[in-house]
Structures are given as structure tokens and as C-alpha cells.
Amino acid sequence: MSTEPRTLIQALRTIVGTDHLIEGDDTTPYVTEWRGRFRGDALCVVKPADRDQVAAIVSLCVQHGAPVLPQGGNTSMCGGSVPYPAEQARPPVIINLSRLRRIRQVDALNNSIEVDAGCTVAEVQAAAAAVERLYAVSFGAEGSAQIGGSVATNAGGTGVLRYGNTRDNVLGLEVVLPDGSVWEGLRTLRKDNTGYDLKQLFIGAEGTLGLITAVTLKLHPRPTAQAMAWVAPRSLEDALALLALTQGHCGASLNAFEILNHTQLEHVLTHVPGLRAPLTQPAPWNLLIELSDRSDAAQLQAKLEQVLTQAGELITDAALASNQAQCEQFWRIRSSVSEGNKKSGMSLVFDVAVPLVRVPQFIAQAEAAVRLLCPEVRVPVVGHLGDGNMHLVIVIGWAHWQSLSDPQALLQTMRDAVYAIVAELGGTWSAEHGIGRMLLKEMQQYKSSVELNLMRTIKATLDPQGLFNPGKVLPA
Numbered sequence: 001m002s003t004e005p006r007t008l009i010q011a012l013r014t015i016v017g018t019d020h021l022i023e024g025d026d027t028t029p030y031v032t033e034w035r036g037r038f039r040g041d042a043l044c045v046v047k048p049a050d051r052d053q054v055a056a057i058v059s060l061c062v063q064h065g066a067p068v069l070p071q072g073g074n075t076s077m078c079g080g081s082v083p084y085p086a087e088q089a090r091p092p093v094i095i096n097l098s099r100l101r102r103i104r105q106v107d108a109l110n111n112s113i114e115v116d117a118g119c120t121v122a123e124v125q126a127a128a129a130a131v132e133r134l135y136a137v138s139f140g141a142e143g144s145a146q147i148g149g150s151v152a153t154n155a156g157g158t159g160v161l162r163y164g165n166t167r168d169n170v171l172g173l174e175v176v177l178p179d180g181s182v183w184e185g186l187r188t189l190r191k192d193n194t195g196y197d198l199k200q201l202f203i204g205a206e207g208t209l210g211l212i213t214a215v216t217l218k219l220h221p222r223p224t225a226q227a228m229a230w231v232a233p234r235s236l237e238d239a240l241a242l243l244a245l246t247q248g249h250c251g252a253s254l255n256a257f258e259i260l261n262h263t264q265l266e267h268v269l270t271h272v273p274g275l276r277a278p279l280t281q282p283a284p285w286n287l288l289i290e291l292s293d294r295s296d297a298a299q300l301q302a303k304l305e306q307v308l309t310q311a312g313e314l315i316t317d318a319a320l321a322s323n324q325a326q327c328e329q330f331w332r333i334r335s336s337v338s339e340g341n342k343k344s345g346m347s348l349v350f351d352v353a354v355p356l357v358r359v360p361q362f363i364a365q366a367e368a369a370v371r372l373l374c375p376e377v378r379v380p381v382v383g384h385l386g387d388g389n390m391h392l393v394i395v396i397g398w399a400h401w402q403s404l405s406d407p408q409a410l411l412q413t414m415r416d417a418v419y420a421i422v423a424e425l426g427g428t429w430s431a432e433h434g435i436g437r438m439l440l441k442e443m444q445q446y447k448s449s450v451e452l453n454l455m456r457t458i459k460a461t462l463d464p465q466g467l468f469n470p471g472k473v474l475p476a
């Protein structure tokens with residue numbers, strides 16, 4: 001840092017006001033990984049009120065050579081949103097976006113919405129619903145995760161099968177660049193072939209190339225009818241056959257095709273109060289299937305029933321949700337997986353995707369490899385099966401975890417074993433959670449040098465001093 005930290009802090013305070021600059025112990029929630037896995041250190045946390053304050057803060061930090069860490073709801077799965085302990089020699093200024101919270105405009109005719117980056121994903125969904133439209137990106141942390149953070153991580157979630165990732169739902173961005181200038185790219189066009197599509201640079205960049213202050217998003221007609229079923233397929237192969245059958249029969253009405261294994265369901269039912277098993281008999285695999293469209297609920301439910309009848313021996317049991325409350329109950333089970341696993345022990349979450357046809361082979365090989373390394377593990381599996389995106393979770397009971405002589409080495413050996421299988425099967429080792437701090441080794445190992453060099457060239461061009469979220473996404 002080129003000048004006294006106190007000088008910088010004082011200057012930042014004049015931009016945001018005394019009430020919106022946080023220092024010392026009060027920074028704890030902002031510098032701590034949400035699962036409590038590690039905590040770093042920040043020079044201070046600032047909460048700007050608008051884009052111009054963000055630009056002024058960034059300019060000042062650049063002038064002082066101070067690192068900048070953009071922060072949304074701090075729900076990152078990869079440690080991207082908090083400083084890492086090793087960076088304590090140069091603690092960053094955290095720019096927390098929670099005060100940029102305006103729904104700027106909703107255009108029902110154009111099916112688009114313009115929002116400040118600090119609006120939560122749930123607030124955007126609600127603003128869209130108020131004009132009978134749908135913001136289609138949905139995931140477990142949507143009540144806390146912000147739109148800016150979801151764009152910066154290109155969040156996926158449960159609606160990708162039908163509506164795509166966040167990337168597919170972004171029309172335009174407003175970004176404060178690392179030199180303090182503002183790119184006003186809040187387009188609302190469906191077609192714009194005027195050279196490089198610059199917004200794509202910032203989507204999924206995890207705050208390493210600029211700070212997103214506002215977003216324009218695609219909206220969709222809001223479905224009026226919903227039908228859901230909880231289904232036990234005979235095997236993982238049969239689950240895939242049922243996916244193909246449902247897609248063939250229901251086309252664009254298929255909204256979600258989620259999967260949980262028995263262990264995952266058990267963890268949820270044991271540790272999350274108020275939930276009960278949708279089927280009377282336990283099954284090795286459970287599918288949550290959701291259809292939605294603008295027909296009527298009875299018609300849609302009949303369609304789902306027809307598919308399940310046609311499925312014949314592919315399935316052993318099924319329960320159709322008969323009302324809205326039951327649909328919500330099914331979704332509550334699905335969105336409680338993190339809570340259930342967290343209470344079951346120390347967990348290591350894999351976020352991988354492989355070509356659909358290889359999902360059964362991946363699960364069998366990865367589970368066997370992990371059990372060979374540590375027979376005591378439990379292996380809940382949950383995933384967005386329709387996208388080939390599986391979260392294999394390795395849970396080690398607390399007692400066993402504490403008895404391990406080098407637990408971190410064991411976790412790394414497991415990572416290496418699972419990612420080798422993913423690579424062999426032509427998959428990806430980070431399907432929707434991003435890289436953050438936790439997957440730098442894999443970036444180095446599995447990205448080609450051509451790709452890494454291209455990324456480094458882009459980073460050096462936009463952020464020559466390397467001040468934006470240093471130590472994240474790109475290995476040193």
C-alpha cells in the first residue's frame with residue numbers, strides 16, 4: 001500500500017459517511033466464510049449508497065494501491081466473497097453492495113427488469129411476479145444472495161434445464177471498472193451484434209475484473225399452473241430414461257428434474273424439523289419433477305400422471321403433489337440439503353457435471369474411490385440431474401474428523417481422486433459454484449495453458465495492478 005492505511009480509511013469515510021464504514025471487530029461477519037471455514041482480515045468494509053460512490057471508492061483505492069473485494073450476500077460456495085487469511089499482509093477494502101437496492105424499472109412489454117446489484121435474487125423474483133412475470137433463476141440461497149453476486153458467480157440452480165444459467169438471463173450490465181470509470185452497458189435488447197459481447201467478461205468473473213452496480217435481466221411469462229411429483233426410479237440409469245421420456249412428453253413445461261439419493265434424504269429428514277418422507281418406502285434414488293406453464297393445474301397434473309404411467313418399470317413408486325402446500329413441502333426438502341448435511345458432520349461438496357449418459361458411471365466410480373480413502377464416510381448425493389450437474393457430498397462424522405491426523409490432506413486426496421474421474425469422463429470440476437479461492441489448484445491442473453494465458457491477459461488489461469479480488473479465480 002502506497003500511503004498510510006488511516007489516510008485511506010479517512011478518505012473512504014468522507015465518501016460513504018461514518019455510519020457506512022465498518023472497522024475492527026465489527027467486520028467479523030464480512031470477513032468470515034459463511035460456513036465458518038476460515039476468516040481473513042479487511043482494512044475496512046464500506047457500504048456505498050449508489051454507483052457514483054462505488055466509482056469514487058474504487059478510484060481512491062486504485063490511487064492508494066489498495067486491493068478491493070466486491071461483496072454481495074456472502075453466500076459463495078468457494079470462498080470468493082471473503083478475504084483469505086494468507087492475504088493479511090495486504091488486507092482489502094470490502095465494498096459491500098447491500099445498500100444498492102433499487103428496483104429501477106420493470107418493463108412487462110419487453111419482458112425485462114433493471115435492478116441495482118444489491119437487490120436479492122428473491123426481491124427481483126418478487127418484483128417480476130408483481131407484473132405477472134418470472135425471473136427464472138432460483139436456488140437455495142436466493143433470499144440472501146444478491147443479483148450482483150449471482151451474476152458474478154453465474155449461478156445455476158433448479159431452473160437451468162428450462163431457462164439456462166444466470167448468464168442466459170442477463171441482458172446488460174453497469175460495471176465500475178478497476179480504473180474507476182463506469183461502463184454503462186444496461187442494454188435491454190435481445191439482439192445486438194455490435195462486436196464483442198463485453199458483458200460476458202464480467203459474468204462469472206467473481207469480482208476479479210470489475211464491480212457490477214446494476215443489471216438488466218430477462219423476464220419470462222409467469223406460469224399459472226404447477227404440477228409436481230416425488231418419484232423413486234429403479235436405478236440411476238432408469239432416472240435418465242425417465243428424464244428423456246418426460247422431456248419428450250412435456251417439452252418446455254419441464255421446469256426441474258432434481259435428484260437426491262437415500263442418504264441425502266435421510267440427512268434432511270433427520271436434521272431439519274417439520275419435514276417428512278414423501279414416499280412410504282425408502283428408495284435408493286429420489287426424483288423431484290416439476291412442470292409449469294400457463295394452462296391449468298388439473299391439465300398439467302394429468303400430463304405428469306400420464307408420463308409416470310408410461311414410465312412403467314422405470315419407477316417403483318411415486319407421489320403426486322395434490323396442492324400448493326405439498327409442492328412447497330417437496331421444494332423445502334430439496335432446499336434443505338445444505339442444512340441437513342451441515343448438521344451431519346464435516347462435509348466436502350463436489351460440484352461437477354459430466355455428460356448425462358456418464359452420470360451413473362461417475363457416481364459409481366467417485367463413491368468407490370472416496371470410500372477406499374476413508375471407509376467411514378457417508379455420501380449424500382444431490383443434483384440437478386437434468387443438467388448432468390451432480391453434488392457428491394462427502395460427510396465425515398465429527399468424532400472421526402477430530403481423530404484424523406491430517407484431515408486437510410485427506411480432503412485434498414479425495415478431491416484429486418474425484419476430479420481425475422471427472423476429467424476422464426469429459427466433465428467439469430466446477431459446474432455452477434465457480435472457483436473462488438478453493439479451486440485454484442484445479443484451475444492450474446486442468447485448464448489448458450492457452451486458456452489460462454488468455455484469462456491472465458484479460459485480467460492484466462482490465463486490472464493492471466491486480467487489485468480486484470486478488471488471489472481468486474486465477475492461480476498465481
Ligand SMILES: Cc1cc2nc3c(=O)[nH]c(=O)nc-3n(C[C@H](O)[C@H](O)[C@H](O)COP(=O)(O)OP(=O)(O)OC[C@H]3O[C@@H](n4cnc5c(N)ncnc54)[C@H](O)[C@@H]3O)c2cc1C
Pocket residue numbers: 069070071072073074075076077080081097117138139140141144145146147148149150151152153154155156157158206207208210211212213338432433436469472
Ligand atoms: C444454501 C445455498 C445453496 C446454493 N445453491 C446453489 C445452486 O443451486 N446453484 C448455484 O449455482 N449456486 C448455488 N449457491 C451458490 C450461490 O449461487 C452463490 O453463493 C451466489 O450466487 C452468490 O451471491 P452473493 O450475493 O452471496 O455473492 P457473494 O458470495 O457475496 O460473492 C460471490 C462472488 O461474487 C463477487 N461479487 C459479489 N457481488 C459482486 C458485484 N456486485 N460485482 C462484482 N463481483 C461481485 C464476490 O467478490 C465473490 O467473488 C448456493 C449457495 C448456498 C449458500
